[in-house]
């Protein structure tokens with residue numbers, strides 16, 4: 001990808017061998033059934049190739065957020081069980097049932113809509129009941145679990161496959177908030193068992209819980225960020241061996257010596273103090289590089305500052321620390337060059353956000369390239 005003829009580009013490189021190895025290690029570490037969470041285009045990595053690599057590494061479920069994401073995986077020929085982690089719009093139920101995806105339901109209206117859509121096409125819809133044990137985002141109150149489970153069981157066109165919840169604070173390194181949610185979830189599970197309504201699958205753990213709180217594994221763990229080799233948070237570090245799979249790169253399109261006192265980029269927010277070598281790279285905020293102060297890229301293994309405002313399609317680098325840099329040389333936004341590495345976490349710290357948002361934010365127009 002360092003072909004100098006290809007100067008007008010920025011691209012992502014994903015090592016699918018790393019995704020596969022991460023999935024294998026997560027399966028071994030958790031000793032649980034692993035659902036690879038591949039929503040949001042696999043956190044920016046590319047949903048279809050990541051799903052395939054995760055499956056090779058032992059993941060036996062896929063988790064997505066949207067109907068379109070489930071249908072994209074099915075169109076690519078991926079046959080693994082897929083759970084849409086939140087309720088889907090009624091208009092998309094028929095397509096999802098036809099695709100054999102598992103639906104999430106949180107109330108009577110959604111249960112009845114799923115049952116009707118399945119009946120209409122003489123099919124059975126697999127459904128999972130989501131309980132809100134403390135995230136206060138989605139889900140039924142745990143106390144409603146038995147009534148809702150009964151309603152599901154009463155519908156001949158529904159198959160009650162699972163019950164699940166989601167943690168709000170599993171990445172903080174403190175057991176108490178997780179424990180509070182576990183207690184509420186387990187009360188609902190016990191009530192379902194007593195009523196003879198416990199479905200085959202119960203699950204709760206995201207990456208942080210899967211890695212830090214083994215008591216939350218139940219029948220399956222839903223791992224997203226750890227599959228990509230990124231840590232859930234500073235308080236939930238990754239075990240040794242899990243590695244980041246994604247690098248984000250660009251190339252120097254143009255290098256010019258700019259005289260002292262010249263402004264660079266929109267608004268001339270940066271003014272040269274002496275004659276400075278200014279390099280232009282074709283990556284901008286439309287690609288996901290935020291228009292924030294303090295951006296750095298690697299050139300020749302050296303971190304160099306972005307100077308002036310980030311444009312939609314370009315930004316400018318101050319290259320005085322790398323006098324040997326040439327047009328066509330690679331510049332790294334996330335990844336390694338020589339022995340220096342810029343991590344998604346470092347970028348996130350600079351932007352005051354989390355690593356999740358950095359990789360999810362890499363623009364759709366940035367080509368994803370893959371190696372094994």
Ligand SMILES: Cc1ncc(COP(=O)(O)O)c(C=O)c1O
Pocket residue numbers: 037085166205206207208222223224225226232
């Ligand atoms: C319901 C649900 N489960 C699992 C995950 C995976 O979380 P993580 O990427 O922290 O492993 C997410 C992601 O936000 C989620 O919304």
